[in-house]
Amino acid sequence: MTSFATRLRARDRIVGFWQVTDNAVAAEHLAGLGYDYLCFDLQHGLIGYAGFLAGVTAVDAAGGVSLARVGANDPAPIGRALDAGAQGVIVPLVDSAAEAAAAARACRYPPAGGRSFGPMRAGLRIGPDPRAADEAVACVVMIETRGALDDIDAICATPGVDGVYIGPADLSLALGAPRPGAVEDLPEFEEALTRIAGAAESAGIAAGIHCFTGAEAARHLAGGFTFTSVSSDLSHLESAARASLQAARS
Amino acid sequence: MTSFATRLRARDRIVGFWQVTDNAVAAEHLAGLGYDYLCFDLQHGLIGYAGFLAGVTAVDAAGGVSLARVGANDPAPIGRALDAGAQGVIVPLVDSAAEAAAAARACRYPPAGGRSFGPMRAGLRIGPDPRAADEAVACVVMIETRGALDDIDAICATPGVDGVYIGPADLSLALGAPRPGAVEDLPEFEEALTRIAGAAESAGIAAGIHCFTGAEAARHLAGGFTFTSVSSDLSHLESAARASLQAARS
Amino acid sequence: MTSFATRLRARDRIVGFWQVTDNAVAAEHLAGLGYDYLCFDLQHGLIGYAGFLAGVTAVDAAGGVSLARVGANDPAPIGRALDAGAQGVIVPLVDSAAEAAAAARACRYPPAGGRSFGPMRAGLRIGPDPRAADEAVACVVMIETRGALDDIDAICATPGVDGVYIGPADLSLALGAPRPGAVEDLPEFEEALTRIAGAAESAGIAAGIHCFTGAEAARHLAGGFTFTSVSSDLSHLESAARASLQAARS
Amino acid sequence: MTSFATRLRARDRIVGFWQVTDNAVAAEHLAGLGYDYLCFDLQHGLIGYAGFLAGVTAVDAAGGVSLARVGANDPAPIGRALDAGAQGVIVPLVDSAAEAAAAARACRYPPAGGRSFGPMRAGLRIGPDPRAADEAVACVVMIETRGALDDIDAICATPGVDGVYIGPADLSLALGAPRPGAVEDLPEFEEALTRIAGAAESAGIAAGIHCFTGAEAARHLAGGFTFTSVSSDLSHLESAARASLQAARS
Amino acid sequence: MTSFATRLRARDRIVGFWQVTDNAVAAEHLAGLGYDYLCFDLQHGLIGYAGFLAGVTAVDAAGGVSLARVGANDPAPIGRALDAGAQGVIVPLVDSAAEAAAAARACRYPPAGGRSFGPMRAGLRIGPDPRAADEAVACVVMIETRGALDDIDAICATPGVDGVYIGPADLSLALGAPRPGAVEDLPEFEEALTRIAGAAESAGIAAGIHCFTGAEAARHLAGGFTFTSVSSDLSHLESAARASLQAARS
Amino acid sequence: MTSFATRLRARDRIVGFWQVTDNAVAAEHLAGLGYDYLCFDLQHGLIGYAGFLAGVTAVDAAGGVSLARVGANDPAPIGRALDAGAQGVIVPLVDSAAEAAAAARACRYPPAGGRSFGPMRAGLRIGPDPRAADEAVACVVMIETRGALDDIDAICATPGVDGVYIGPADLSLALGAPRPGAVEDLPEFEEALTRIAGAAESAGIAAGIHCFTGAEAARHLAGGFTFTSVSSDLSHLESAARASLQAARS
Ligand SMILES: [Mg+2]
Ligand SMILES: [Mg+2]
Ligand SMILES: [Mg+2]
Numbered sequence A, B, C, D, E, F: 001m002t003s004f005a006t007r008l009r010a011r012d013r014i015v016g017f018w019q020v021t022d023n024a025v026a027a028e029h030l031a032g033l034g035y036d037y038l039c040f041d042l043q044h045g046l047i048g049y050a051g052f053l054a055g056v057t058a059v060d061a062a063g064g065v066s067l068a069r070v071g072a073n074d075p076a077p078i079g080r081a082l083d084a085g086a087q088g089v090i091v092p093l094v095d096s097a098a099e100a101a102a103a104a105r106a107c108r109y110p111p112a113g114g115r116s117f118g119p120m121r122a123g124l125r126i127g128p129d130p131r132a133a134d135e136a137v138a139c140v141v142m143i144e145t146r147g148a149l150d151d152i153d154a155i156c157a158t159p160g161v162d163g164v165y166i167g168p169a170d171l172s173l174a175l176g177a178p179r180p181g182a183v184e185d186l187p188e189f190e191e192a193l194t195r196i197a198g199a200a201e202s203a204g205i206a207a208g209i210h211c212f213t214g215a216e217a218a219r220h221l222a223g224g225f226t227f228t229s230v231s232s233d234l235s236h237l238e239s240a241a242r243a244s245l246q247a248a249r250s
């Protein structure tokens, strides 16, 4: 079976879902819907370690693929997410090619990187050969700062980086938006998206972006991006419940 | 402020939401949307005691009202749900007026009932006077068996029973449906609903029914029922996420 | 070493503390203060199974003795509390000698009782001989209903019942108090206490009562009771924190 | 694929493992070893609801089969175990054919039984047709009291009972053993085993027994029993760790 | 309503309470007593992420204000505490003005700082405008090292630092005390307090100090400090329970 | 009583066990078997903070000694592990004498180090004198990189470092092994072991190594190492359960 990392690197069209709450039961149901991955947000999501571990287990029960957006570009949490069974990480706030290289190193065993060996749960599905594990793990770095934008070509060319992923809230603030995503008067934002997707394409790596609706996801997949997450369990649940309330009271 | 129990007894039009997963963060967000209550399903929901306690706390943080559908018509879990801060219970599988009376007794302190005193968390919001607490707690019994249907008038006339609540899945199976809710060829089902709502109205208590969509809720509120829950967090999340996936891939 | 049950049966003067929140760290600290036992309130306390298991472990870490006030007079939760390592149970709402006998049976293995064998954690400290385990476990029944008061002599004479324990909140309501503990105009309450303590003394079993302050505990220990719990972590914490706030603002 | 319940009813030779601690990671590893089922002990095991839910999810992640030994012969915990995804229950302390019938009823929807509908997690794998769910769920009753032994033929003939399961610790105590399993001088014990296995064979249902070693399991499977659990994670871990310590110090 | 941060910056007299155990129920009760804030100690307290999340929710249920003493001066845990709903952070071991500036940056969105956007729970109460969120968040840095003492004027003048907070245990050790708080022979300690309070006053920011009793808090509020925490739930509970035991045994 | 740290420094022969799952019940059972310590693996183990806290409490209940292999060489997690009651830490990936000095500093209070004071649970067993606490805490650094091997003499001579501990999986990969532990064709590995044990002996500190079987542990203890951990609960459980399955099916 083709691994998720392989599909990502091949720039396949990939659609994931983004979970921000600690809810393994929901994760299992969501992972069974057909999304290509379920990403647990360990940076802004309200999920501790135990919740994440339960979540990746639930996704495996559904036959799905788990990713983790880790809390920081730091080998310790990256290693923990991978040991628990995530098939890749999305690393926030990568500000330069040097930081991208550090993220990549944290995802791979020596000699390719510096990951420490101990795949206590991941080893159930990815065998003991470190090289195979390196292959099977996806390293995605987030582009959401001005520094990253300025260094985008070098970031995309960093060995071991399998994809870039735009965080539109942070990137828009970084570019001067008054509120996250308020980019109507900020043409630089759309230009940045184009620039990033182009750099990824040139480097032959995946180009991803965080979205909030399926329609937005479709538009980006049609416009140069190869993968996207629809976010989030919490906002989807709120929208659906709000709609039901309106219907009930109408 | 008028308590929830008072509104229920007054047969106000009331719309709640139904939560089946252990997710206090979602509970807080949902309780802030304007629903009249959030009911934690401790019978079929995937929620243990710790999750329920976190959930009622989260609903209080949102300024909302919590109910518990308890796991059985048993004084111990009913007392625990109320001590934790639920403003009422929905008691499943009540099969007779005698069982309804037992449910009512479990919700009230002596002399009205047999609830044991110890509102460790509920006491934060409902004062030390047992009579006031009895007033502030809603006791709703589920009508979902043939026995209950046969005894519906006596159930509705049971002192301390503030409302009845139809469980359509179980009731439809009890009436012979091949699958839960498959009532197209089962006119008895619709007749039962009418009969139950009528009995409640005659007795002057609330008439409730479990629903799955806002439209269904609106129809029932227009057709003789005074309250309804839209169910559930899990199914709403699945529907919304499925729709986003279709849109993303279209 | 003399077991707690032996001391209780010998009508030693015993003072325990009463915990109502899920807080193993606090349990360990409290159990180290010199109390004869720490009782986890699984009826009205806000403690689920996992919290209780952590709590008894913490008490063992402090070298203390754990009891459980179980949620109901039911063999399943009684067995679970004992299997987890409680050295005794306090069984609520025992209303007759027959119910007291059922509580006693639930605490002891055949042939003395009907407890099912499987002391998964308790077995670390109490050996495999069922007779020794029966000896080492204390069975205390609560006297807090009118039925129990009426049947007090027979309850105290029930084989396997090691002590009675008055729940003053429920007992006062049962006797007609307007609020729990509001017994100023209810001489029957004080008479009931005397009657219960006397019946226990005649039967040669322990006589206990739930208290809220150390002074109240001392008064009862001087007046015919052999054991008492000071209640609770939550009220003690609130009182102490309230006093500190007043001092800080004075 | 043949369901576990079908294999059990067909009297296939089946070997399971028995888990008594709250450890989903271990459950996933154990379920991948090739055992026919992993049974979570919710009676004597140290596992609360949240731990059980995590455990069944982990077993599904390993592609295994989960059973639950529930805490009591009570519809509420039986329903909760099945709703969470257990493919069957082992019901303790069933003392008569009437109690066996109650256990069977709790496992099946109307009209076959009285299970309430709400398979919130189980529904992920077992479809919405109640009859199919009834088929897919195994109901096993424990024979571990004198009453059960006396009524064994009627128990085995009870519709909906798919197997019997001997609890040797309790059964040996019930028959007069001085310690659980101390049956050297108790020929009635071995006779009881033969009697129970024979009754099950005559009735065409599965005959199971709890074991502590693989050798014991093999002996019973060769001697008339069709299924067995090897118990437990805790005792296996202790034995293995003790052996390693001896080797390390030798 | 005036936000906590505004009151802190205005150098109002503020008294908080300090929680070191994982106990949301206690947090809710404590937050209702009238303290100006409840601070969860995520550095030395025995509270993991899930416990903290439950705690801030409970404080919101009580209508209180939550702070977090984070584990380190690191943007990741600072962001997580704020996203979860803390209205401010107390950052330990800030050793210089540069470190203070880093702490302040971690609390504020661009362009004021570098906080990443994703207030998954905080967004329930603080709206989407990053500038308003920046205003509503309090950044307090701890003065508890010799480096901080030497750089105190620059630290107090650091933009975005809303207050300083003395950790007397660490500061006393840093100044040479033989045991934490053993400052009888260490006049430098009292001088340091005066120096720090004075620097804060000159800079117009809040001056805080950790206390252990209400009397100590009152003395400091009268002597130049504008805010203080009374510490802790654990020590208050121990003191109160110890006093009750003495009274019970007297 | 001689503390663990004292025994370690005295180069006593010490055998520990290594736990990688969140299972306090198992920890209590394991700690009672006679191992000199139980080490919780917070780097590669599947244990969050709450699980670790429960684990150290359980080890104390068994009268054992807890260590923590922390997730990184970082003062915050080192302090948290010690505050929770670990009697020492094993610090991974220490690559130089400077890093070893940082690890040692994180374990000791001023003036010896920079540990922040707040032993909220550790203080139950280690008194308030910081010097005594410093003495009672063991600091072990892992040698598992080429950098560490090159700097081994300086690392061993670092004040405050009580022992070195070889991580054979990472060290073998660092030295070029194709898979962790595949050192048949890698004589450098065995030479490195000799070199490290010798450096520790020269410096008079403890020499430790991670093992997987008791036999391997015995061999290393006979060959120059003074302490070893047998790893792990998960692998021991799998081996024992696999053996039972084979026996059952034979
Ligand atoms: Mg971002
Ligand atoms: Mg129903
Ligand atoms: Mg009571």
Ligand SMILES: [Mg+2]
Residues within 6 Å of the ligand: C116, C117, D092, D144, D167, D169, D170
């Ligand atoms: Mg049994």
Ligand SMILES: [Mg+2]
Residues within 6 Å of the ligand: E092, E144, E167, E169, E170, F116, F117
């Ligand atoms: Mg400090």
Ligand SMILES: [Mg+2]
Residues within 6 Å of the ligand: A116, A117, F092, F144, F167, F169, F170
């Ligand atoms: Mg390593």
